[in-house]
Amino acid sequence: MKIKPKSVFRRGAEDGIWFGLYLSVLFIFAAVAINIPLLGHIATLMALAVPVYTFFTLRRGFIENGYFYTFSEVWTHGLTLFLCGTLIMALTIVVYLTWINPSFIYDQCQIAITAYKQIGGEMGNEIASTLEKAMNQKLLPTPISLASNLISLGVFSGSILSMILAPFIRLCRPKQKSNENENNLTQQ
DSSP, X not given: OOOOOOOHHHHHHHHHHHHHHHHHHHHHHXXXXXXXXXXXXXXXXXXXXXXXXXXXXXXXXXHHTTSOOOHHHHHHHHHHHHHHHHHHHHHHHHHIIIIIOTTHHHHHHHHHHHHHHHHOHHHHHHHHHHHHHHHHTTOSOOXXXXXXXXXXXXXXXXXXHHHHHHHHHXXXXXXXXXXXXXXXXXXX
């Protein structure tokens, strides 16, 4: 095994580029799922796979560093991974919502209003009314505010996930060769 020591920040940033592309594809699939429902299912599977993706990315970094990362270094690697990844996803969201599909937020709000009106009841009608007021008063989120909120959510949840995964990743160590040495000594 070849050890490739890198700063956790550099490793997190490099891995974050790929993770950002992954999250961007996940967003695009979710955004167009209304027209192509299969992509919605794929986006759901991709979202569920984020902890697995994170585990294997952090584990690979731990192994490539020669199994020398401390708990805080594994956690920092994950935090940097999510920060860089969500920044790339946020850029994708802003581009999509500003130039590709500028009516997306409005359309989603209309779909939600229709759904809550169909649900009916006091709560459903109240939510539909609140959404209609927000639309009429132009209080819907802008692409940048939506993206910045998703960055905050992504970094926070990524921090918690990395903190949970770090002890398990640190358990990933090569098997000791002590059994081979003991066998060699007993054979002599």
